[in-house]
Amino acid sequence: MLRGIDVSAYQSSSFGTDGLSFAFIKATEGRSYVNPRLSAQTKHARDAGLVVGFYHFLWPGDLTAQAEYFVAHAPEKGGDLLAVDWETTGEGTHASNAEKDSFIRKVRALRPDNRVLLYCNRSFWLNVDRTSYAGDGLWIADYVTAGEPRIKAKWRFHQYTSDPHDKDVADFGSKAALKKWADDA
Numbered sequence: 001m002l003r004g005i006d007v008s009a010y011q012s013s014s015f016g017t018d019g020l021s022f023a024f025i026k027a028t029e030g031r032s033y034v035n036p037r038l039s040a041q042t043k044h045a046r047d048a049g050l051v052v053g054f055y056h057f058l059w060p061g062d063l064t065a066q067a068e069y070f071v072a073h074a075p076e077k078g079g080d081l082l083a084v085d086w087e088t089t090g091e092g093t094h095a096s097n098a099e100k101d102s103f104i105r106k107v108r109a110l111r112p113d114n115r116v117l118l119y120c121n122r123s124f125w126l127n128v129d130r131t132s133y134a135g136d137g138l139w140i141a142d143y144v145t146a147g148e149p150r151i152k153a154k155w156r157f158h159q160y161t162s163d164p165h166d167k168d169v170a171d172f173g174s175k176a177a178l179k180k181w182a183d184d185a
Contacts, residue, residue: 001147002170002178004157006055011165013040017048021175024083024119024139024157024168027074029057031065034073042075051178053081055119058103060095067106079183082107083117083139087124097130104135115185117156125151136185139168147171 007015008026017023023045026035035041038054045052054074058066074082084107086100095103100118108116118134122142137156142149146160146169159168172178 004168006166022051024053027054030059055083057085078113
């Protein structure tokens with residue numbers, strides 16, 4: 001299992017990278033928020049030689065505009081990973097299954113040289129999701145033993161804790177295998 005991290009504006013631009021193979025960085029949310037540390041966090045991850053991914057926190061409504069906003073702000077480089085963060089918003093709402101699926105497909109069409117993933121927690125996957133569509137792969141949050149999320153679906157990434165920050169593992173045999181998968185979008 002490969003080790004990784006996901007970061008947002010809440011984390012430093014110089015987060016620890018020792019022993020990591022990948023990093024996901026929050027890029028955008030809705031149609032109005034861009035992570036103010038996006039550039040610095042991206043540079044830090046690339047300088048450390050990590051496979052880099054970016055994610056967008058999805059809000060209900062105008063999925064095309066959100067997808068365009070995301071790809072306009074997430075750095076564009078072949079081999080980077082892109083993900084939609086599908087969960088409950090601060091207002092207690094969430095995008096529908098159709099909106100989630102549409103967003104993934106739209107981002108994939110806008111960035112055909114990048115893998116596009118679905119991030120959600122175990123509860124969403126088991127109780128909200130009705131399509132099982134995760135684009136190029138599922139990134140599941142379930143705070144249990146690393147690499148042992150309590151789902152039956154095939155997953156690529158597992159966020160297993162948020163203490164002291166979000167930590168993840170990837171189901172790849174090596175960093176080279178992860179990089180090849182990412183590059184072969």
